[in-house]
């Protein structure tokens with residue numbers, strides 16, 4: 001086993017006859033800013049679920065910080081420092097913004113659900129406000145989540161994920177539905193994260209990917225097509241074909257950066 005924080009070896013997940021994730025090997029070092037891209041249905045969200053443990057692998061192993069965690073439950077993996085935001089939101093809509101982050105902070109390793117000490121409560125609240133300021137929601141602490149805009153909810157999801165003090169943060173399409181200003185803010189926030197947080201991000205907005213990632217993995221039909229630097233990925237004809245079909249390379253290189261291909265095989269342009 002090499003020394004990545006996250007090490008995937010032959011990771012496979014089938015749904016009946018469909019192999020959604022097919023023999024993926026991947027090593028993500030500590031402090032990486034790693035992007036996972038690929039057309040719709042490539043298996044990106046499924047791969048995240050196999051890493052967090054919200055879904056079991058069909059075969060293969062998931063190792064985290066040198067230990068095999070393949071058989072560990074999702075909460076057990078979370079306690080070791082694996083945290084994610086989901087493609088589809090998991091916020092508590094009827095609670096306030098502040099309360100959502102506070103509840104996540106209480107779930108982190110060492111977090112206490114029952115601390116009645118005013119000093120600890122104050123410290124916890126201060127930390128929540130720091131996180132909300134970082135994600136640009138400082139003025140919204142007391143709003144109900146149900147009253148937030150789509151972009152604000154995505155910002156809140158990042159704050160919730162960070163409140164767990166993750167060592168590995170998995171973000172599934174955090175910029176989806178955000179305005180350009182909101183996604184620029186998100187990139188700034190993620191760029192400012194300390195190296196102690198290793199980041200793996202699934203994102204269709206290639207502006208976000210290339211602004212952030214120092215390494216990129218491309219999945220296609222469940223298989224790992226390529227892992228390389230952003231430049232290697234941009235230059236790969238296999239990647240261009242997977243995304244766009246032949247003859248559309250110029251779009252990938254120079255055209256609209258957001259390739260939200262809403263159906264497999266659908267052309268962009």
Ligand SMILES: Nc1ncnc2c1ncn2[C@@H]1O[C@H](COP(=O)(O)OP(=O)(O)OP(=O)(O)O)[C@@H](O)[C@H]1O
Pocket residue numbers: 015018020038039040041042043044045046047087
């Ligand atoms: N629970 C499930 N049961 C059956 N098939 C599933 C299930 N989850 C995912 N799939 C299938 O597995 C494949 C990969 O899906 P996945 O959601 O991982 O793709 P993705 O790369 O995240 O796509 P997108 O970019 O659209 O989010 C798809 O064909 C999908 O229909």
Ligand SMILES: [Mg+2]
Pocket residue numbers: 044045046087
């Ligand atoms: Mg997905």
